[in-house]
Amino acid sequence: MTTHYSSEQLFKLLSEIPDPEIPVINIAELGILREVKWNDNLCTVVITPTYSGCPAMKVIDDDIRTKLNQIGITNIEVKLVYAPAWTTDWITDAAKQKLNAYGIAPPAHSTVDKRALLGKLHELKCPLCHSKNTEMISQFGSTACKALYRCLDCKEPFDYFKCL
């Protein structure tokens, strides 16, 4: 009864799953969902963690199974892969805009940009008032993927999705 789905259709379906910590973007936009394979019997879903210890991976695993169960697919294998290693460069531009609108400043540069290593590339725009007059409060934030900043003009603190 479920054989009329293609791998592409299932990928699209699973793309609807929001990230548990940042629900405005989905797991495909974030680059966590890598591949979906369906061979009329077994559904193999390949995911990769953002950070090694990201506690959201278990929730995402559960969400994938629930979603597939809803359309009658019960034989599921969720595979966790580490290569290639996840990078913020995979976050799509559309998703970066969604992050910004949600109040999280998106990753400011590509990880291949060597200037970032020397700390010379930190001009973050406040997602609320768009001022560039901002400073870091804490290198680590509310989740493994974020740092904490504040805007010196509108005085609001905001999350920054750090580059990895």
Place this chain on the structure above:
Amino acid sequence: MNLQEAKFEYLLRLGDSSLIIGHRLSEWCGHGPILEEDIALTNMALDFVGNATALLTYAAQIEAKGRTEDDLAYLRDEREYRNLLLTEQPNGDFAATITRQFFFDAYLFFLYEGLKLSKDEMIAALAVKAHKEITYHMQHTTEWMYRLGDGTTESHQRLQNAVNDLWAYTAELFDMDEVDAILIKEGIATDLNKIKTQWEHCVNEVLTKATLEKPTTTFKQKGSREGKHSEHLGFLLAEMQYVYRAYPQVKW
């Protein structure tokens, strides 16, 4: 010792060190000197425990005796643990935790850089991932070395004490034995002599900039490669393993 046994042993060394330092850092939860630091230390703990999970999962696969990563973490006793002595040392004051972390981060930074080229695909993949995270941690710990070392008279003194106390545990980081020899030959492991030179260079530079004295003692604490630990590990394991051992079938 065959290749499979050497690989299992090597993965335990990497995985156990990550697990134990991760657990130590997690002990700061709710006790950090400031809120931001509480968050930083526990974030790092999360990365290390995650990294340990991946390494021990792979170790269990290589061993192929039906054990899981949880069995390896929760059902082994002190003498079966292969973590570096440095990682099990108590948190002490904030200066001691930062110093322990800085010594260890600098070690892992160069070690994982080398392991990125490992001929074992899984080890190489985990090295790439861990190296990114360690680089971020190291920016944080290095900054604290400068701030505390080149800070007030008291912060300087506390950091110098920590450096002196922990120094004896650093020589062991570079010990090699049969396990390393087998894996280096296969292109799987990294030669720790090379890492030692890089580590010493990096540590000297940071100590100098932090206005700290490099200890002159050559006394060396060792034993972790054979499972001989300091008295601190047993207490740590008792706390970490209690629930799993008391309720063997528990799920949450």
